[in-house]
Amino acid sequence: MARILLAAFVALLLVVGPCHARPEPEHAAKSAAKGKTTVVDGITAIYNFGDSLSDTGNLLREGAGGMLQYTTAPPYGSAIGGATGRCSDGYLMIDFLAKDLGLPLLNPYLDKGADFTHGVNFAVAGATALDAAALARRGVSVPHTNSSLAVQLQQFKDFMNANTRSPQETREKLARSLVMVGEIGGNDYNYAFSANRPAGDGERNLYNFGRMAAGVVEATALVPDVVRSVTSAARELLDMGATRLVIPGNFPLGCVPSYMSAVDEKDPAAYDGNGCLAALNLFAQMHNVLLQQGIRELRRSYPGATIAYADYFYAYVRMLRDAGETGFDEGALTRACCGAGAGAYNFDMDRMCGAPGTSVCARPDERISWDGVHLTQRAYRVMTDLLYHEGFASPAPVEFPRA
Numbered sequence: 594m595a596r597i598l599l600a601a602f603v604a605l606l607l608v609v610g611p612c613h614a615r616p617e618p619e620h621a622a623k624s625a626a627k628g629k630t631t632v633v634d635g636i637t638a639i640y641n642f643g644d645s646l647s648d649t650g651n652l653l654r655e656g657a658g659g660m661l662q663y664t665t666a667p668p669y670g671s672a673i674g675g676a677t678g679r680c681s682d683g684y685l686m687i688d689f690l691a692k693d694l695g696l697p698l699l700n701p702y703l704d705k706g707a708d709f710t711h712g713v714n715f716a717v718a719g720a721t722a723l724d725a726a727a728l729a730r731r732g733v734s735v736p737h738t739n740s741s742l743a744v745q746l747q748q749f750k751d752f753m754n755a756n757t758r759s760p761q762e763t764r765e766k767l768a769r770s771l772v773m774v775g776e777i778g779g780n781d782y783n784y785a786f787s788a789n790r791p792a793g794d795g796e797r798n799l800y801n802f803g804r805m806a807a808g809v810v811e812a813t814a815l816v817p818d819v820v821r822s823v824t825s826a827a828r829e830l831l832d833m834g835a836t837r838l839v840i841p842g843n844f845p846l847g848c849v850p851s852y853m854s855a856v857d858e859k860d861p862a863a864y865d866g867n868g869c870l871a872a873l874n875l876f877a878q879m880h881n882v883l884l885q886q887g888i889r890e891l892r893r894s895y896p897g898a899t900i901a902y903a904d905y906f907y908a909y910v911r912m913l914r915d916a917g918e919t920g921f922d923e924g925a926l927t928r929a930c931c932g933a934g935a936g937a938y939n940f941d942m943d944r945m946c947g948a949p950g951t952s953v954c955a956r957p958d959e960r961i962s963w964d965g966v967h968l969t970q971r972a973y974r975v976m977t978d979l980l981y982h983e984g985f986a987s988p989a990p991v992e993f994p995r996a
Contacts, residue, residue, distance in 0.1 A: 645719060725741065
């Protein structure tokens with residue numbers, strides 16, 4: 594099965610275009626402004642759209658359920674004094690980016706009493722790029738939230754209408770802002786991978802490999818629409834006056850403990866040189882190739898804007914390869930810190946981090962994966978450095994002062 598999927602994805606990548614490993618970026622100097630409150634490069638606000646990779650409390654206020662119900666209570670947030678709705682032990686990339694820019698942490702849009710002077714976070718854990726109705730027509734259900742990218746974009750428009758007096762004032766505000774369009778779209782694929790169809794006798798309904806193989810085929814059909822949704826949202830934001838956008842790609846899904854645990858493939862040929870599932874990584878690369886094609890079209894249409902592609906895939910691969918140098922436990926790179934102790938990956942879909950019977954590793958700052966799906970605070974810090982200080986987001990959306 595693994596070889597069939599791998600061959601299929603190689604064929605698909607040949608159709609959509611080449612997907613070579615990105616060249617190693619030049620190492621930019623780390624920001625001299627870290628930890629300070631000085632505004633960097635004229636950026637006075639951040640507006641963020643996305644899912645659990647950047648939600649700072651919206652799902653908490655919507656009401657989390659299902660596998661995300663435990664993310665709103667300890668041990669989530671244990672590194673920052675308590676659960677805030679962030680799907681990690683602490684801060685996320687969006688938090689570290691705000692700090693590096695000398696800005697306050699972004700408040701979630703649904704925190705109606707919050708200060709939004711320096712931006713708003715519209716991201717919601719579990720959110721999709723396509724709306725629930727569009728996914729339902731394809732037989733894919735959305736279990737956690739209806740706050741799709743279109744809903745978040747409408748919330749942004751409502752916010753701007755309420756807080757500016759004219760489209761021109763909106764343009765002026767956006768000219769001083771950084772707009773993060775994602776990462777979003779991963780959940781569209783996650784829900785398709787889950788193959789929302791009845792399980793056989795004795796099988797769990799989520800992440801069974803036989804159903805996942807069928808789900809991957811379904812997810813592949815979603816890719817053009819997911820990419821179109823992201824680039825269309827970016828186009829609307831550019832039309833409203835955004836001048837600096839960051840559009841992230843997908844992570845290497847085959848390196849994520851939840852997927853590795855689900856497949857539990859014994860054939861060595863199923864894994865790449867980083868010990869990750871090659872077929873799922875090729876799927877992620879297919880999404881990223883099409884997304885980059887869409888970004889190139891946006892750049893041609895908006896030559897005066899900086900539209901950066903944030904290469905989550907190769908930044909994550911670099912983090913894996915340099916794990917020993919950056920203090921991660923090289924023997925646990927694909928093992929969740931928080932889980933039920935199940936198998937090589939410490940991941941059990943039926944007992945997610947925070948559920949009864951789960952525990953937290955002794956040193957979360959030495960782990961990359963927090964709960965088998967999301968990263969630790971430390972890993973998010975490393976990812977932020979790679980993306981915005983070491984060239985994995987290109988062209989650079991912000992010029993940090995050199996040390």
